[in-house]
Structure formats: structure tokens, C-alpha cells
Amino acid sequence: MTFRPEHELHTRRKGRNVGVGLMLAGFVVLVLALTFTKVTNGDFEMPKAQELTQ
Structure with missing residues (x-):
């Protein structure tokens, strides 16, 4: 079985x-x-969770 050359x-x-x-x-x-x-720059802070006081 032979393969044909790629076009x-x-x-x-x-x-x-x-x-x-x-x-x-x-x-x-x-x-x-x-x-x-x-x-890793140090300026990045995770968003603080806001307390729900009602």
C-alpha cells in the first residue's frame, strides 16, 4: 500500500x-x-466582602 504525495x-x-x-x-x-x-506586584487586593447590616 503506497501513500500518494501531499498536494x-x-x-x-x-x-x-x-x-x-x-x-x-x-x-x-x-x-x-x-x-x-x-x-505578584503587590498592588492587587482581593475585594473585601461588604457586611450587610440591616
Whole structure:
């Protein structure tokens, strides 16, 4: 059983998909880094629970 060679269109699509995947991974790393920096900066405080006095 022999496999047919990939068509040139599939090769171009694969390259484009790899590029989009790398850009998406870079965006995720950027968001995680910014979140980590904001949380560990010391300025971040959890919202204080408001007491209900009625």
C-alpha cells in the first residue's frame, strides 16, 4: 500500500496553521505573564466582602 504525495495546497495550509498556532500560543503566554505580574506586584487586593447590616 503506497501513500500518494501531499498536494502543494495542503503543504501551504499546514504552514499557515503552524503560524496561527504559534501566534495563539504567544498571545496566551503574554496574557499569563501580564496576569502573573499584576497579581505578584503587590498592588492587587482581593475585594473585601461588604457586611450587610440591616
